[in-house]
Amino acid sequence: MMQWRNLLSAQRLxxxxxEPVTPARNPFQKDWDRVVFCSAFRRLQDKTQVHSLPESDYVRNRLTHSLEVSSVGRSLGAQVGEVVVAREGAALGEAWGGISAAEFGHIVAAACLGHDIGNPPFGHFGEATVQHWFRDGEGARYLEDLGAAEAGDLCNFEGNAQGFRVLTRLQNWRDAGGLRLTCATLATFMKYPFGSSAADPARRKFGYFQAEAGQFREIVGAVGLAELRPGVYARHPLTHLVEAADDICYSVVDIEDGYKLGRITFEEAEARLKALLPMLPPRYSEIADQPWRIAYLRAKAIGALIDQAVMVFLERExxxxAGRFRGDLLQHTAAAPHLAEIAAFSRSRIFETRERFQTEVMGGEILITLLSAFAAAxxxxxxxxxxxxxxxxxxxxxxxxxxxxxAAAPRYHWLLSVTDFVSGMTDSYALKQFQRLRGLQ
Incomplete structure (x- = not known):
């Protein structure tokens, strides 16, 4: 059984x-600040969320999405923390000092802020392109002399593992590597606490590359994650709140973005947001402007989903x-069937557009060209x-x-340096590098 007094470790990697936990500015607030001010986070402003280079500047990108997820995560963490601190306040105070409900919120908010920081250009399509290049493309020939785990890291290239690498190694590399976040925040960030060799073959999701296995072990020891089987650990409990914050944001705001882009009607957006509410707020009838009506419903839907996710967390704490919880928090809420319908509706009506497929064709050509050129060199x-x-x-x-x-670097490490460089690019910078390689600029 994992213990809250260990899970909230303020020890830095x-x-x-x-560091002492003080009310004015605690270590977890500093984690949030360190992520905000790092260059990898700033580059999210020009990385695809769903819509590449959208025609409306209203639509979210990875940066605005991450900020919104962090805001929702802070609320989720603080509400859970209020109950946990009321029950275990003395033990937590003895371990770390001034732990309050707010510290739970700060940990979740910081982890949420970095949850997409390892994603390559062109969203999940870019991630799939890197995987395919190593598995079935030109990159496969470079894997012949690698060990199985190292080859697995690259064949199953993962934005989550790349994000862990960014936070623990690539940013501020002159200072022994990484942002030196607290172990509580880094463990909360890790959605898949195992390496590529332990990943589910069907999903291929994992949380760290072999190059960062030492950092992962240090975090596990500091926060006391439960080992479920050799090499596979239970998630940090607060990771479930990070996942819920992400799911809440993209489920609800995809509807708002789809309406803003003109891909769905006001009536279609209104009906789906209303379905997420236990009752329609009385003030809704006072709003005449349709875009403001959708914005109001979006805000109320997020609030309702936060309350439901917190309730499930506390019921299943x-x-x-113990590491026995399966699925995600929102799957166990009353809103689950409505969220499933929204996901299916969004795929068919908002995401699967000719413009998106054209952008993916372009993004694939760009990434394959860049990977091939730098790996060959x-x-x-x-x-x-x-x-x-x-x-x-x-x-x-x-x-x-x-x-x-x-020239003496092992192949695994220089291949990682290539994926570091390419995956760290923004959409626009990747396009510019592609044009220069092709002599078009």
């Missing part, structure tokens, strides 16, 4: 001891702490042993990398 360096004698194009490509490549 790579540090000994923990013991199962969650690194492979040539590996074979040559130095830059001397390399083709001029390969030398130029290597000098575009953020860090000077090392």
């Amino acid at each position: 790579g540090h000994r001891g923990a 013991q199962d969650i702490l 690194h492979f040539a360096l590996e074979q040559q042993g130095s830059e001397a004698g390399l083709a001029p194009r390969h030398r130029a490509l290597l000098r575009l990398m953020p860090l000077r490549p090392d």
